[in-house]
Amino acid sequence: MDMIKSLFISASGLKAQNGRMRVIAENIANANSTGRTPDEEPYRRKIPTFKAEFDREIGAAKVEIGRIAEDDSDFKSTHMPGHPAADENGYVLQPNVNTLLETTDMREAQRSYEANLNVIETTRKMLQRTIDILRA
Structure with a gap:
């Protein structure tokens, strides 16, 4: 049963990292999104958080x-x-998105996603091997 638990835990990790990658992709896509008027703020970077749920x-x-x-x-x-969106001095507010930081975060999220995927694949192989042994 512990192998089944690891599948559920890894699947939740996949889902969480997928959500993280979506937020990062939104940040990168809006890295140059300024306001349309001098009073309108540009895009504000979003930060995903995680929580443990029993x-x-x-x-x-x-x-x-x-x-x-x-x-x-x-x-x-x-x-x-x-x-x-230029003010009276000709300055335009730019988003607080650092694309280098976002790219680094995206790579980290991808690696975490791949690690969870590897746990699922390894667990699947172990379960299949157990079934094969029981059949013999």
């Missing part, structure tokens, strides 16, 4: 995507006098 059915803790927080760090400003 599953009584399987008797083990699983991971889930938690609250999606907003990064409250300062926006950058760029001098672009012709832009519709």
